[in-house]
Amino acid sequence: xxxxxxxxxxxxxxxxSGIHCGIRKNKEKKDLSLIFSEVPASASAVYTTNLVKGAxxxxxxxxxxxxxxxxxxxxxxxxxxxxxxxxxxxEKTCELLAKELGIxxxxxxxxxxxxxxxxxxxxxxxxxxxxxxxxxxxDGGDDASEGIMTTDTVKKEIAFEFELSGxxxxxxxxxxxxxxxxxxxxxMLVFITTDVSISPEMLSKALKTDVASTFNMVSVDGxxxxxxxxxxxxxxxxxxxxxxxxxxxxxxxxxxLNSVTVYLCRAIASDxxxxxxxxxxxxxxxxxxxxxxxxxxxxxxxxxxxAAMFGADANWGRILCAVGYSKADVDVTKIGVFLKSKxxxxxxxxxxSGVDFSEEEAKKILSxxxxxxxxxxxxxxxxxxxxxxxxxxxYVKINGDYRT
Amino acid sequence: xxxxxxxxxxxxxxxxSGIHCGIRKNKEKKDLSLIFSEVPASASAVYTTNLVKGAxxxxxxxxxxxxxxxxxxxxxxxxxxxxxxxxxxxEKTCELLAKELGIxxxxxxxxxxxxxxxxxxxxxxxxxxxxxxxxxxxDGGDDASEGIMTTDTVKKEIAFEFELSGxxxxxxxxxxxxxxxxxxxxxMLVFITTDVSISPEMLSKALKTDVASTFNMVSVDGxxxxxxxxxxxxxxxxxxxxxxxxxxxxxxxxxxLNSVTVYLCRAIASDxxxxxxxxxxxxxxxxxxxxxxxxxxxxxxxxxxxAAMFGADANWGRILCAVGYSKADVDVTKIGVFLKSKxxxxxxxxxxSGVDFSEEEAKKILSxxxxxxxxxxxxxxxxxxxxxxxxxxxYVKINGDYRT
Numbered sequence: 001x002x003x004x005x006x007x008x009x010x011x012x013x014x015x016x017s018g019i020h021c022g023i024r025k026n027k028e029k030k031d032l033s034l035i036f037s038e039v040p041a042s043a044s045a046v047y048t049t050n051l052v053k054g055a056x057x058x059x060x061x062x063x064x065x066x067x068x069x070x071x072x073x074x075x076x077x078x079x080x081x082x083x084x085x086x087x088x089x090x091e092k093t094c095e096l097l098a099k100e101l102g103i104x105x106x107x108x109x110x111x112x113x114x115x116x117x118x119x120x121x122x123x124x125x126x127x128x129x130x131x132x133x134x135x136x137x138x139d140g141g142d143d144a145s146e147g148i149m150t151t152d153t154v155k156k157e158i159a160f161e162f163e164l165s166g167x168x169x170x171x172x173x174x175x176x177x178x179x180x181x182x183x184x185x186x187x188m189l190v191f192i193t194t195d196v197s198i199s200p201e202m203l204s205k206a207l208k209t210d211v212a213s214t215f216n217m218v219s220v221d222g223x224x225x226x227x228x229x230x231x232x233x234x235x236x237x238x239x240x241x242x243x244x245x246x247x248x249x250x251x252x253x254x255x256x257l258n259s260v261t262v263y264l265c266r267a268i269a270s271d272x273x274x275x276x277x278x279x280x281x282x283x284x285x286x287x288x289x290x291x292x293x294x295x296x297x298x299x300x301x302x303x304x305x306x307a308a309m310f311g312a313d314a315n316w317g318r319i320l321c322a323v324g325y326s327k328a329d330v331d332v333t334k335i336g337v338f339l340k341s342k343x344x345x346x347x348x349x350x351x352x353s354g355v356d357f358s359e360e361e362a363k364k365i366l367s368x369x370x371x372x373x374x375x376x377x378x379x380x381x382x383x384x385x386x387x388x389x390x391x392x393x394x395y396v397k398i399n400g401d402y403r404t
Numbered sequence: 405x406x407x408x409x410x411x412x413x414x415x416x417x418x419x420x421s422g423i424h425c426g427i428r429k430n431k432e433k434k435d436l437s438l439i440f441s442e443v444p445a446s447a448s449a450v451y452t453t454n455l456v457k458g459a460x461x462x463x464x465x466x467x468x469x470x471x472x473x474x475x476x477x478x479x480x481x482x483x484x485x486x487x488x489x490x491x492x493x494x495e496k497t498c499e500l501l502a503k504e505l506g507i508x509x510x511x512x513x514x515x516x517x518x519x520x521x522x523x524x525x526x527x528x529x530x531x532x533x534x535x536x537x538x539x540x541x542x543d544g545g546d547d548a549s550e551g552i553m554t555t556d557t558v559k560k561e562i563a564f565e566f567e568l569s570g571x572x573x574x575x576x577x578x579x580x581x582x583x584x585x586x587x588x589x590x591x592m593l594v595f596i597t598t599d600v601s602i603s604p605e606m607l608s609k610a611l612k613t614d615v616a617s618t619f620n621m622v623s624v625d626g627x628x629x630x631x632x633x634x635x636x637x638x639x640x641x642x643x644x645x646x647x648x649x650x651x652x653x654x655x656x657x658x659x660x661l662n663s664v665t666v667y668l669c670r671a672i673a674s675d676x677x678x679x680x681x682x683x684x685x686x687x688x689x690x691x692x693x694x695x696x697x698x699x700x701x702x703x704x705x706x707x708x709x710x711a712a713m714f715g716a717d718a719n720w721g722r723i724l725c726a727v728g729y730s731k732a733d734v735d736v737t738k739i740g741v742f743l744k745s746k747x748x749x750x751x752x753x754x755x756x757s758g759v760d761f762s763e764e765e766a767k768k769i770l771s772x773x774x775x776x777x778x779x780x781x782x783x784x785x786x787x788x789x790x791x792x793x794x795x796x797x798x799y800v801k802i803n804g805d806y807r808t
Contacts, residue, residue, distance in 0.1 A: 049729070050725060050728035050729045051727070051728040051729070051734065051736050052724050052725055052727065052728030052729075052736045052756070053728075079721070081721070082721055082724050082753070082756055082757055082758060083757055083758055084757050115719070115721060116719075116721025116722070116724065116725060117720060117721035117724065117753065117757070117758040118758060119758075221707040221708060225725065226721075226724070226725050226728060302627055303625040303627060303707070303799075303803070304625060304627045304803050307799065307800050307802075307803030307804050308803060308804065308805075310800060310804045311803070311804025311805040313804065313805050315519070315520075316521060317483070317485070317486055317519060317520025317521035317522075317630075318520070318627070320456045320486050320520065320521065320630070321454060321456055321520060321627060321629065321630050322627070323455070323456065324454035324455040324456030324457075324630060325453070325454045325455070325456075325627070330455065332455050332456045349486070349521065352456070352486055353486055353487055353488050353521070354486060354487055354488075354521040354522060354523075391800055391803075392800055393797045393800050393801070395707075395711070395800075396711050396714060396795055396796055396797050396799075396800060397797070398711075399707070399708050399711030399712060399715070399795075400711050400712065400714045400715025400717065401712075401715040401717050
């Protein structure tokens, strides 16, 4: 597995673009992105579990019934959700793009992100589509990742190269996600492209298995968005032997996919709204996988702990507290906690009780940008990892006045 | 029902005190409180559902098996939780107090609040108990409410007078609670006293019924504390006909109890860590009571909405979003949302979609100290209320460096 450049354009046959079409007032900010595969691709997606679902999700779900797609269009600046005509606008967007690209309308995946509850005007999208399509290029991944950003402060893209049955394959992805992020089936917007040849069924199986331990284990603020979606397009242009069952190639593909998703999870968490630190909580020794996950998620979701991490305060009692209300089946008298970062590591809790430690050393460890919180349960064999970020003044600032 | 002064000392036969004994370094801050009934009282309590439970809760639970108690002692500055000898310290505290008061050790209720995971030294408590007992007075309710404060900025106390079978009865309470507050069976520390004559069984029934719609509907930060407890002492000195079944007097008592608990819920929420505003979410028209509660709690718990309320930003999409992930069975296309305060009211959402409204008017409404969020479901007959507060810079500040 080699890390390479190119993001969503790294895989053969994919081009992308991103432009400012006018949904946002600020002309400096791109607001419309496109990813295109030169041949139809196997396609799969997972969606938010929020009952309030963005209209684009409903349209995409319908389009993906065929298990294939060829283009992804996504706007930022307006979530096209909780408004009167969201569905029509989402379908119209697909129709206009399909016509411009000369592909069937139901081969288009559509997504939107931004403020909820405001009408989305089709005019800037309609006007923008011709130049969006014209701008498609092998170097366009960067622009596409920019066009889906909302409060994100950095672009999030990654790609890897690997081999399947002697053929060089590539997989890459971009993500948007900064606030309204909470694990509950597919968080944030993520678009993944690969030139691997794989059936829609196996692609769907790979994605669903993967998100359970990746995107569903990320939380920025406990708010599960209305517009979350993770999609994968696999266009087969690497010409590997088509993956149609759970064989060795499938395992390799899963690993490649996981490299992309874990990278994006960490990127999303560390760019959480206002975040100054990435928190990674690793739970081991849990009775079941579900218990391990509950504990890991509970820890990274605790507002109190997140604020303490911002202040580099080793207030580990809040970790125990979060374990205790996680609803995991766990013996709290066996719990151990370590705090780690590249500055070192300290044990702060053993068998559910405090251990003497140097506050000075703890401060040094917690002043780093990436903090690992290790929780040992001593109850069994199961492990899990969750990602989150600290809670800062800037989270409040960003969200105190998001719409203006 | 008349509001009166006196807090926990309003009811006949109750005295209280609060002193600085030395658990806290800051001598200006009281850290030990006592409430005493001159006769043994029916007693009941509800406790946090956190698996990590403070040692004082375990001791109190054991002591209340008899259904009676006569004194409540509570320290602040240290939660006596997740340390090696918490249980012994809690029992020792009861033993010392019982000896000083001349009552049985298991008639003492003990509680602690403060930082988790640090050893609690018995010395300051041991030294403080004689003067704590000596200070007991009818005017001591105020001192007692001060001695249980942690990050609270205001004392929380209330009392009411009412009649039962021709006798004047009184009920009063104090509360502590500012952070680590989340609904999940008894949040925060609340001590309620009454001179009503009622059996322990009926007292317990009254308390458990009441907290389900009061303290379990308050959230400051989503963190369910390890040390939460609500207790009631009823010493019978009002000499009403003893309540031993669900009769009319029981209904009147429930109402009086509810007046105390709702007042304290609102007081706790508006004094949430860093809070500048009290949020009250009223849900109506839900299919079931459980659905109504899930929606109300989900709305007041949303970090995004809480930050928007801080910024007086009518970002109602976040309310819909929170309804959508509440796990309530609800038809999102029927939801309506009103924002209200003493400055006026506006409709912002009808049938799940946005309604045009004046941003200026919304700003004015949301700039008040108490905001009502009304969610109508149009699905049924059930209602619920939940209380919370806004999310502010100060919440982050307070919790970024709590221990130092």
